[in-house]
Amino acid sequence: MTEVVKVEIDRERCVASGSCAMALPAVFDQDEDDGRVILLTAEPDAGLRTAVRDAVLACPGGALSLIEN
Ligand code: SF4
Numbered sequence: 001m002t003e004v005v006k007v008e009i010d011r012e013r014c015v016a017s018g019s020c021a022m023a024l025p026a027v028f029d030q031d032e033d034d035g036r037v038i039l040l041t042a043e044p045d046a047g048l049r050t051a052v053r054d055a056v057l058a059c060p061g062g063a064l065s066l067i068e069n
Contacts, residue, residue, distance in 0.1 A: 005049050006067040007056075009039045013063035020055045020064060027052065037063060 007027065016035030020028040027048065029038040044052055049068070056064040 005046050005052060006043055006069070007039060007052060008042070008065040008067065009037050010063045010065075011036050013061045014059075015061040015063075017060050019058055019060070023055050023058070024048065024051055028055070 009028075014036040016030065016037075018030050018035065020037055021030045024044075027039070027041055027044045029040055030036065031038055053066055056066045
C-alpha cells in the first residue's frame with residue numbers, strides 16, 4: 001500500500017516566520033504581501049516525511065498539520 005503524506009496549513013495561525021519555506025521550499029512558500037505560508041503541494045513525496053514532520057513541529061504558530069495514512 002502506498003503511504004500518503006498530506007499537509008494542511010492554517011494561514012490564520014501563521015506568524016510569517018518563514019522557517020517552513022526555508023526548510024522545505026518544494027512544499028512551502030511565503031506570500032509576497034503578508035509573508036504567510038503558501039502550500040505548494042498538499043501531498044509531498046513520502047521521502048520528505050521526516051523533513052515535513054520537523055517543519056510541522058518547528059512552526060512557531062502551530063499552523064501546520066501532517067496527516068499520515
Ligand atoms: S513555519 Fe509556521 S509560522 Fe512560519 S511561515 Fe511556516 S506556517 Fe507560518
